[in-house]
Amino acid sequence: MRNASLHTRVSILKVALQLFLKKGYKDVSYQDLIKETGLSKGAIYHHFKSKEDLLVSTFEFLLEAANQSAGMEPEKEIKDIKSFKKIFIDSKKGQFKGVQKLLGTKILKFNKLLFFLEAISENIKLRKITTELLKQEIIFLEKCFIRLKKHTNLLKGKDPAVLAESLFLMLQGTELLLFFVNNSGQEEDFIKMYNKTLDEFFKII
Amino acid sequence: MRNASLHTRVSILKVALQLFLKKGYKDVSYQDLIKETGLSKGAIYHHFKSKEDLLVSTFEFLLEAANQSAGMEPEKEIKDIKSFKKIFIDSKKGQFKGVQKLLGTKILKFNKLLFFLEAISENIKLRKITTELLKQEIIFLEKCFIRLKKHTNLLKGKDPAVLAESLFLMLQGTELLLFFVNNSGQEEDFIKMYNKTLDEFFKII
Amino acid sequence: MRNASLHTRVSILKVALQLFLKKGYKDVSYQDLIKETGLSKGAIYHHFKSKEDLLVSTFEFLLEAANQSAGMEPEKEIKDIKSFKKIFIDSKKGQFKGVQKLLGTKILKFNKLLFFLEAISENIKLRKITTELLKQEIIFLEKCFIRLKKHTNLLKGKDPAVLAESLFLMLQGTELLLFFVNNSGQEEDFIKMYNKTLDEFFKII
Amino acid sequence: MRNASLHTRVSILKVALQLFLKKGYKDVSYQDLIKETGLSKGAIYHHFKSKEDLLVSTFEFLLEAANQSAGMEPEKEIKDIKSFKKIFIDSKKGQFKGVQKLLGTKILKFNKLLFFLEAISENIKLRKITTELLKQEIIFLEKCFIRLKKHTNLLKGKDPAVLAESLFLMLQGTELLLFFVNNSGQEEDFIKMYNKTLDEFFKII
DNA sequence: AATGAATGAGCGTTCATTCAT
DNA sequence: AATGAATGAACGCTCATTCAT
Numbered sequence: 001m002r003n004a005s006l007h008t009r010v011s012i013l014k015v016a017l018q019l020f021l022k023k024g025y026k027d028v029s030y031q032d033l034i035k036e037t038g039l040s041k042g043a044i045y046h047h048f049k050s051k052e053d054l055l056v057s058t059f060e061f062l063l064e065a066a067n068q069s070a071g072m073e074p075e076k077e078i079k080d081i082k083s084f085k086k087i088f089i090d091s092k093k094g095q096f097k098g099v100q101k102l103l104g105t106k107i108l109k110f111n112k113l114l115f116f117l118e119a120i121s122e123n124i125k126l127r128k129i130t131t132e133l134l135k136q137e138i139i140f141l142e143k144c145f146i147r148l149k150k151h152t153n154l155l156k157g158k159d160p161a162v163l164a165e166s167l168f169l170m171l172q173g174t175e176l177l178l179f180f181v182n183n184s185g186q187e188e189d190f191i192k193m194y195n196k197t198l199d200e201f202f203k204i205i
Numbered sequence: 206m207r208n209a210s211l212h213t214r215v216s217i218l219k220v221a222l223q224l225f226l227k228k229g230y231k232d233v234s235y236q237d238l239i240k241e242t243g244l245s246k247g248a249i250y251h252h253f254k255s256k257e258d259l260l261v262s263t264f265e266f267l268l269e270a271a272n273q274s275a276g277m278e279p280e281k282e283i284k285d286i287k288s289f290k291k292i293f294i295d296s297k298k299g300q301f302k303g304v305q306k307l308l309g310t311k312i313l314k315f316n317k318l319l320f321f322l323e324a325i326s327e328n329i330k331l332r333k334i335t336t337e338l339l340k341q342e343i344i345f346l347e348k349c350f351i352r353l354k355k356h357t358n359l360l361k362g363k364d365p366a367v368l369a370e371s372l373f374l375m376l377q378g379t380e381l382l383l384f385f386v387n388n389s390g391q392e393e394d395f396i397k398m399y400n401k402t403l404d405e406f407f408k409i410i
Numbered sequence: 411m412r413n414a415s416l417h418t419r420v421s422i423l424k425v426a427l428q429l430f431l432k433k434g435y436k437d438v439s440y441q442d443l444i445k446e447t448g449l450s451k452g453a454i455y456h457h458f459k460s461k462e463d464l465l466v467s468t469f470e471f472l473l474e475a476a477n478q479s480a481g482m483e484p485e486k487e488i489k490d491i492k493s494f495k496k497i498f499i500d501s502k503k504g505q506f507k508g509v510q511k512l513l514g515t516k517i518l519k520f521n522k523l524l525f526f527l528e529a530i531s532e533n534i535k536l537r538k539i540t541t542e543l544l545k546q547e548i549i550f551l552e553k554c555f556i557r558l559k560k561h562t563n564l565l566k567g568k569d570p571a572v573l574a575e576s577l578f579l580m581l582q583g584t585e586l587l588l589f590f591v592n593n594s595g596q597e598e599d600f601i602k603m604y605n606k607t608l609d610e611f612f613k614i615i
Numbered sequence: 616m617r618n619a620s621l622h623t624r625v626s627i628l629k630v631a632l633q634l635f636l637k638k639g640y641k642d643v644s645y646q647d648l649i650k651e652t653g654l655s656k657g658a659i660y661h662h663f664k665s666k667e668d669l670l671v672s673t674f675e676f677l678l679e680a681a682n683q684s685a686g687m688e689p690e691k692e693i694k695d696i697k698s699f700k701k702i703f704i705d706s707k708k709g710q711f712k713g714v715q716k717l718l719g720t721k722i723l724k725f726n727k728l729l730f731f732l733e734a735i736s737e738n739i740k741l742r743k744i745t746t747e748l749l750k751q752e753i754i755f756l757e758k759c760f761i762r763l764k765k766h767t768n769l770l771k772g773k774d775p776a777v778l779a780e781s782l783f784l785m786l787q788g789t790e791l792l793l794f795f796v797n798n799s800g801q802e803e804d805f806i807k808m809y810n811k812t813l814d815e816f817f818k819i820i
Numbered sequence: 821a822a823t824g825a826a827t828g829a830g831c832g833t834t835c836a837t838t839c840a841t
Numbered sequence: 842a843a844t845g846a847a848t849g850a851a852c853g854c855t856c857a858t859t860c861a862t
Contacts, residue, residue, distance in 0.1 A: 005842070024323075026231060029835065040844045042839090047842095051836065118229075118320060121385045131386050158409055166409050169402065170371060172378030180326045181336050197374065204363055204371050204410050210825065234852065246854085248826050256853065415846065434733075436641060440832065450848050451833085457846090461832065525733060528639075531795045541796050568819055576785060576819050579812065583787030590736045591746050607784065613777050614820050620821070644856065655823045657860090662821090666857065 009047045012037055013061045014103050016054055021108060021185075024115030025055055055119055059126050063133070065098035074140070078147040081154070085198050087144060092194055096187045109185030114176075138168045158205065167201050214252045217242055218266045219308050221259055226313065226390070229320025230260055260324055264331050268338070270303035279345070283352040286359070290403050292349060297399055301392045314390035319381075343373045363410065372406050419457045422447055423471045424513050426464055431518065431595070434525025435465055465529055469536050473543075475508035484550070488557040491564070495608050497554060502604055506597045519595030524586075548578045568615065577611050624662045627652055628676045629718050631669055636723065636800075639730030640670055670734055674741050678748070680713035689755070693762040696769070700813050702759060707809055711802045726800035729791075753783045773820065782816050 015036040019028040030041055030051075037044070048054040074091075078084050100108055120126040142164035149155045155163065174197045178184055220241040224233040235246050235256075242249065253259040279292050305313055325331040347369035354360045360368065379402045383389055425446040429438040440451050440461075447454065458464040484497050510518055530536040552574035559565045565573065584607045588594055630651040634643040645656055645666075652659070663669040689702050715723055735741040757779035764770045770778065789812045793799055 008842080030837090031834080041837090042845065043843050045837075046844095114319060115323060117385055121388055127386070127388070134382070134386065162405050162408050166375060166405050169375040169378030169382070169405075171374075172381050173374030173376065174378075176377050176381050177339070177374070180322055181332070181339065183326060183332070200367050200371050200374075203367050213825075235854085236851075245827050247828070247856090250854070251825060418846075439830075441830080452835090452849065453847050455833070456848095524729065527795055528730060531798060537796070537798070544792070544796065572815050572818050576815050579785040579788030579792070579815075580781060581784075581788065582791050583784030583789075586787050586791050587749070587784070590732055591742070591749065593736055593742070610777050610781050610784075614773055614781050623821080645858090646855080656858090657824065658822050660858075661823095 005047075008039070008043065010061075012039065012044055012047055012054070013058055014106070016058045017062055017099075018103055018106055018108065020055070020058060020116045020119075021110050021113055024112035025119035026115065027112075052123070056123065056126060059120060059129070061102070062099065063129065065102040066095045074144050074147060077151075078144055079151045081148070081152075081202050084144055084148050085195065088141075088198065089191060089194060091140070093187075093191065096190070110187075110190075111179075111183070111185035113185075114179055134168075138164050141167055154202075155205070163205065167198075170197050170201055210252075213244070213248070215266075217244065217249055217252055217259070218263055221263045222267055222304075223308060223313060225260070225263060225321045225324075226315050226318055229317035230256075230324030231320065232317075257328065261328065261331060264325060264334070266307070267304065268334070270307040271300045279349050279352060282356075283349055284356045286353070286357075286407050289349055289353050290400070293346075293403065294396060294399060296345070298392075298396065301395070305392075315392075315395075316384075316388070316390035318390070319384055339373075343369050346372055359407075360410070368410065372403075375402050375406055415457075418449070418453065420471075422449065422454055422457055422464070423468055424516065426468045427472055427509075428513060428516055428518060430465070430468060430526045430529075431520050431523055434522035435529030436525065437522075462533065466533065466536060469530060469539070471512070472509065473539070475512040476505045484554050484557060487561075488554055489561045491558070491562075491612050494554055494558050495605070498551075498608065499601060499604060501550070503597075503601065506600070510597075520597075520600075521589070521593070521595035523595070524589055544578075548574050551577055564612075564615070573615065577608075580607050580611055620662075623654065623658065625676075627654065627659055627662055627669070628673055631673045632677055632714075633718060633723065635670070635673060635731045635734075636725050636728055639727035640734030641730065642727075667738065671738060671741060674735060674744070676717070677714065678744070680717040681710045689759050689762060692766075693759055694766045696763070696767075696817050699759055699763050700810070703756075703813065704806060704809060706755070708802075708806065711805070724800035725802075725805075726794075726798070728800070729794055749783075753779050756782055769817075770820070778820065782813075785812050785816060 012033070015033060016028070019032055019036065023032070030044065033039075033044055033054075034041060044054070048057055074087050076083070076087065078087055117130070120130055142160050145155060145160035145163045149160060171194065174193050175190070178189060178193050182189065184190075217238070220238060221233070224237055224241065228237070235249065238244075238249055239246055249259070253262055279296075281288070281292065283289050283292060322335070325335055347365050350360060350365035350368045354365060376399065379398050380395070383394060383398050387394065389395075422443070425443060426438070429442055429446065433442070440454065443449075443454055444451055454464070458467060484501075486493070486497065488494050488497060527540070530540055552570050555565060555570035555573045559570060581604065584603050585600070588599060588603050592599065594600075627648070630648060631643070634647055634651065638647070645659065648654075648659055649656060659669070663672055689706075691698070691702065693699050693702060732745070735745055757775050760770060760775035760778045764775060786809065789808050790805070793804060793808050797804065799805075
């Protein structure tokens with residue numbers, strides 16, 4: 001039956017995503033996948049012709065959830081820094097929630113996100129998608145700055161595009177440190193760090 | 206002979222550093238080490254009691270080269286942004302040169318630096334060292350900003366500590382993107398990106 | 411097919427039993443198992459998750475054959491020493507035959523039985539089973555003495571339990587010497603020694 | 616210097632004996648020997664040309680201590696079972712003390728005595744010595760029985776040689792069970808078991 | 821007499837993948 | 842659609858031994 005097959009496929013994807021984010025692509029074995037899915041090796045190979053195929057599919061599956069907000073317009077007007085922060089944090093929370101929803105009740109840590117990304121970075125197709133996504137994030141930030149600029153002269157003489165890229169880089173740096181220095185994969189830690197970074201950003205500009 | 210032993214040890218460390226940076230810790234096997242060193246498995250184990258021990262030693266070996274500038278004062282006065290940039294880029298170039306010197310003639314790519322770091326992040330001792338090093342980098346930047354502030358009113362009303370941390374985060378983000386998006390490990394690419402990031406930073410503040 | 415799988419499993423067990431008895435657990439390598447079974451390393455690991463698991467399974471497999479007589483009653487009346495000896499030797503022969511049957515055509519030596527036992531002695535579960543088995547052997551002997559006592563006044567005033575334990579110890583000592591002094595693993599040598607020990611036992615009581 | 620060399624040799628032998636008895640020959644590595652002796656690999660190879668050579672030498676070294684009582688006459692008259700037991704237990708204690716003295720202050724467990732013996736059993740020379748030693752033990756027991764027979768009619772009609780061999784076998788069996796079932800290597804446990812076995816023996820004859 | 825550098829075979833185990841059913 | 846038996850290469854690591862010093 002079509003539905004049964006799809007259901008199996010999705011359940012494999014959920015488990016794979018869960019595991020890739022927790023342990024990193026390389027450290028997830030078919031043994032792990034079998035244990036978590038309750039399926040057989042053959043069943044997984046039936047749905048995904050290799051581990052790499054599973055990776056690609058999992059990534060695309062992840063994007064379905066996290067991505068939706070990426071191309072979006074900031075929903076509301078941005079009158080001041082406070083609302084700027086709120087918009088940004090909410091969009092991030094939305095991404096987290098999207099992924100959590102995708103995975104159902106399973107609690108998710110993002111400990112090894114980078115090592116999920118590492119695997120991605122060696123796959124041309126996935127790299128292009130990722131690059132595009134990052135650009136979308138910058139564009140989103142740029143739009144936010146454009147809106148903010150209308151209501152404040154804080155940003156006077158500053159290029160929203162440059163502001164956006166700078167903030168984006170700071171946020172990337174923040175995430176990197178969170179992984180390597182704090183070794184955390186908790187959503188709340190991410191949010192806290194985003195807040196701190198935004199505060200610093202608005203202090204220096 | 207003592208010297209011969211040390212020589213072997215160092216040659217293993219050089220090869221290990223080279224390989225860890227190129228392929229990442231996990232993906233370097235003893236097979237690789239044997240091929241590159243020309244030594245036997247037993248010989249490597251004679252010098253380093255485990256792969257983890259080799260990692261720690263390699264990291265410490267790397268620090269001997271890259272680190273020296275870390276605790277340093279910026280050497281000259283910093284009168285303007287141009288000299289700020291020069292000081293920073295020179296310090297980075299110095300770090301690169303230190304590592305290249307350490308490795309002798311071997312060409313070095315930093316393709317998998319992050320996955321060297323990943324292994325590091327799972328070793329408490331190494332994480333502490335790394336964290337300390339990153340702090341030193343921020344302090345170095347802060348000192349630069351303090352000096353720059355004396356000669357320009359560009360930074361008026363801005364906290365050098367916050368400026369330092371913000372720039373640091375941007376630089377980290379830059380490096381992250383370089384690895385994942387550009388997939389580059391070339392020194393020249395790093396320098397180019399550092400320059401670009403510094404330019405953007407001074408545009409927005 | 412289920413049967414094929416079971417067949418493979420059993421053929422591994424037979425080879426393992428053969429090798430453990432011949433060389434001792436520690437000295438049997440996967441190399442040996444591969445050579446004798448004609449299977450791949452992976453196949454063996456597919457059926458037994460570790461060498462220790464293989465040991466435990468092999469032991470249980472051995473018991474299926476050798477054990478059956480252990481809990482048994484002596485079948486016939488024991489009127490005199492001659493029939494006592496016959497009963498005992500027959501039960502021992504039965505154990506040997508059981509194992510030989512289990513292993514099919516393969517010739518079996520028990521050269522390193524003790525070093526099979528050694529491995530067993532370090533596994534709590536197996537030790538408990540072994541201890542229980544040894545108790546059963548003593549109980550079997552005790553029952554024989556009780557029957558014998560009815561027909562002869564040779565044992566007058568002697569506790570069948572103590573007689574049983576004493577004979578049991580002598581037989582254990584006999585086996586030990588057979589292994590270490592004679593270095594034999596032949597069934598016929600065992601039988602010969604059992605006979606001799608029984609003779610001596612009935613001389614001294 | 617002669618003495619210094621001998622001293623080193625003996626200190627290696629002590630450590631080797633200690634380790635062989637504790638872990639069994641096969642499980643003692645040069646790494647262990649180096650750690651315990653504080654000497655280098657080369658030094659040990661200088662004194663003993665192989666691990667087998669070390670085994671042989673260690674065995675001979677052991678005999679110097681434990682053996683002395685072996686060929687001896689029972690010192691006193693044996694008037695009754697009580698004095699028989701005392702003579703035997705004392706001779707065993709003497710053997711233990713001899714070994715303990717040999718090893719100096721080091722506490723000694725005999726956990727793997729059998730696996731020391733196993734290694735021995737594969738060496739023809741050592742097997743001959745061991746066989747001879749065991750015979751000596753039987754002869755010692757026989758002498759004891761001969762003396763006892765003079766003072767009691769308990770043994771009337773019984774051959775001291777057969778009595779000796781039977782008791783010897785029971786004692787061997789006792790030791791075997793101590794190792795495999797009780798997994799003990801404590802002197803006190805040996806003594807306790809010897810006592811129990813002797814009691815049983817005199818009950819049945 | 822003693823050091824420790826180096827060898828290379830071997831160990832138990834895990835891995836992604838294939839395939840007959 | 843799904844199972845799990847089987848493969849064989851690779852993994853990190855330990856071993857007894859040799860040898861130049």
